[in-house]
Amino acid sequence: MEKREFLAFTVCSLAVCALATTLDENSENTVSRNVLSELANLKISNQLLEKRTTALEKEWKMSEIRINDLEKSNKANLEIINELINLNYNSEKRVDNLSKLAKEQGKKIAFAEQSQRYLMNEMKMYDENYKNMLSVAERKLSGFENRLNAAGMLHPDNKSVGKMNSNTINGTIISSVQMMDSDKLPSTYKRSLNTESMPTVNKRITPPGSQQRIAFSAHLSHDLSGLGTSQTIPFDIITLNEGQAFDSILHTFICPLSGIYVFQSAILSGNHDWMQTEIVKDGHGLVNVVAHGSNVEHGYDQGFNSVITACNKGERVWVRKQAFFGGTNLTGNRYTSFSGYLLWSTE
Structure with a gap:
């Protein structure tokens, strides 16, 4: 009886050991599979990371290219801005020069207008002086003619009809003055009956104190x-x-x-x-x-x-x-x- 129980115990113990051994082997296999699975997953993840890294490197390179392009574009824009600034400065100088030129032209025009007004005034003054001198000469001539006619010294052919020309007026005035006031006239009045004596005659015609x-x-x-x-x-x-x-x-x-x-x-x-x-x-x-x-x-x-x-x-x-x-x-x-x-x- 005791042997049977011992054998049974022994058999059971052996079965238990065998079972434990089997379980240990199964656990090791499971762990190994799990480790291998994790390694495989890590390998896949590493591959994905490498692909992502490669993609990021490509994107970085593209970004550098884009940055370089932007820097070049920025330089070009700065050059354009500088050109525009220079152009604006030159335009302002041009405008200033044109303004100065316009002012100078305006001054020249104003001076020309002033000169024109001055010349017009001079012409008007000369015209008035000429008319006054002619009027005085005609009045003097008329007085001389009346006095000569009253004295019977004026030939009918020499009588004036209306207004006389300047040469006739000058000659008649000088002739009359020589005849009627020869004792008071200096020699310059008695030289001839031409128009060269006119300036002196003008002085003689002008009354004293005028x-x-x-x-x-x-x-x-x-x-x-x-x-x-x-x-x-x-x-x-x-x-x-x-x-x-x-x-x-x-x-x-x-x-x-x-x-x-x-x-x-x-x-x-x-x-x-x-x-x-x-x-x-x-x-x-x-x-x-x-x-x-x-x-x-x-x-x-x-x-x-x-x-x-x-x-x-x-x-x-x-x-x-x-x-x-x-x-x-x-x-x-x-x-x-x-x-x-x-x-x-x-x-």
């Missing part, structure tokens, strides 16, 4: 700023213009009679500024006028100068800003003025 009275006075009514080089001071208020020799458009004295004249000018500088002007005759400076304001609270200064000069008929005298010195502001309100008058005639 010398023109010429004087003017003008001032600036308002302040000026931004005066340009050699710009004429526009004296706009004329308080005296005896002889009508001061042109209110040109702001210039136009000499109507050759003689010795006095011209004077006063200026007031702007506050804390200085100004230099000059009295000029036909563009040539005669005297300078300087007013130099100080830096105190009321920094104005008054300048004055005058000149005595010979002035021929047709010459022009005006006041302008000095070309190289002085500021650009001038005070008006009757502080800045220009005046002149005839001392004596040299005609």
Whole structure:
């Protein structure tokens, strides 16, 4: 009985050991399979990672190419911007040059218009002078004819009919003057009966004491700023213009009679500024006028100068800003003025 139980125990033990051995082998196989499976999965994952890395490297390279293209495009855009800036700068310079040219052309046009008005005034004045001289000559001739006719000294063929031409007038006047006032005439009146004697006859015709009275006075009514080089001071208020020799458009004295004249000018500088002007005759400076304001609270200064000069008929005298010195502001309100008058005639 005991042997059977021992054998049974033994058999059971052996069965149990065999079973345990089988289980261990199965577990090892399972673990091995699991490890192999994990390795396979890791290999697959590694392959996927390599593919992803390769794709990312390609994308990185594409990004670098794109970045390079963008940098090149940015450089090109910067170059275009610089060109546009230079073009804009050149355009501004061109506009400035055109503006300066337009201003110069405007000044030339204004000067041409002033010259045209001056010439028109001169032509009108000469025309009026000619008409006046002709009228005086005709009246004198009529008086001489009446006196000669009354004395029975005028031949019927020499009587004037209406208006006579200038040669006939000159010859008749000279002949009549020689006959009726020969004891008072100098030899220059008795040379001949041609038109060369006309200037002397004109002086003889002009009655004594009829010398023109010429004087003017003008001032600036308002302040000026931004005066340009050699710009004429526009004296706009004329308080005296005896002889009508001061042109209110040109702001210039136009000499109507050759003689010795006095011209004077006063200026007031702007506050804390200085100004230099000059009295000029036909563009040539005669005297300078300087007013130099100080830096105190009321920094104005008054300048004055005058000149005595010979002035021929047709010459022009005006006041302008000095070309190289002085500021650009001038005070008006009757502080800045220009005046002149005839001392004596040299005609």
